[in-house]
Amino acid sequence: MQTTWTSPTLTFSYVTREDLAPISEMLTKESVCEWLFFGPNTPEVTHAYFLPFVEENACANAEERLPANFVFTIREKATGAFIGQCALLAEDLAPGTYLMGYQIDDPWWNQGIGSEAATFLVWFAFRNAGAYRLNADTAAGNIGSVRVLEKSGFVPEGRQRKYWHARGGYHDRLLFGLLAEDIEDELLATLDRLFT
Numbered sequence: 622m623q624t625t626w627t628s629p630t631l632t633f634s635y636v637t638r639e640d641l642a643p644i645s646e647m648l649t650k651e652s653v654c655e656w657l658f659f660g661p662n663t664p665e666v667t668h669a670y671f672l673p674f675v676e677e678n679a680c681a682n683a684e685e686r687l688p689a690n691f692v693f694t695i696r697e698k699a700t701g702a703f704i705g706q707c708a709l710l711a712e713d714l715a716p717g718t719y720l721m722g723y724q725i726d727d728p729w730w731n732q733g734i735g736s737e738a739a740t741f742l743v744w745f746a747f748r749n750a751g752a753y754r755l756n757a758d759t760a761a762g763n764i765g766s767v768r769v770l771e772k773s774g775f776v777p778e779g780r781q782r783k784y785w786h787a788r789g790g791y792h793d794r795l796l797f798g799l800l801a802e803d804i805e806d807e808l809l810a811t812l813d814r815l816f817t
Contacts, residue, residue, distance in 0.1 A: 656763035
């Protein structure tokens with residue numbers, strides 16, 4: 622069963638136990654967690670959250686099936702350097718619907734990696750995971766994430782006022798959606814060639 626996909630510059634692999642340390646280090650940073658509703662976290666909290674995904678991936682791989690949730694580590698293809706993580710989390714009561722998310726470590730910001738990760742997740746969802754719909758959300762002030770989602774084809778679908786309370790303030794939640802029929806076959810064929 623395939624567990625790793627590459628683009629010309631990045632590698633996306635199912636999260637493993639070895640990835641927990643760099644993910645945990647990334648999520649201890651105030652800068653990385655600025656627009657997240659969680660964090661900064663202790664390594665113990667991050668390990669406790671990600672370990673079930675690691676175990677699910679290992680079990681799915683051993684049984685040669687897809688996991689229920691798709692959690693990936695992002696690394697630089699040339700060096701193997703840790704960049705971040707991204708995921709498609711299955712939505713309860715809506716088979717074929719996933720919540721998309723990504724976190725990029727701060728040394729890698731403003732290099733287009735968030736956009737490439739989102740593009741990979743869109744491709745993976747509709748080509749491999751059998752998705753019919755993707756959901757995404759971000760804090761209203763996170764302009765970079767809004768741009769990534771719009772660039773990836775997501776459509777704004779709503780705003781929940783004062784949805785998250787984090788770091789001493791309330792943050793509106795912006796909701797986005799993307800349907801399988803929103804993606805042109807031609808684009809998916811291009812992405813097939815990009816993500817080997």
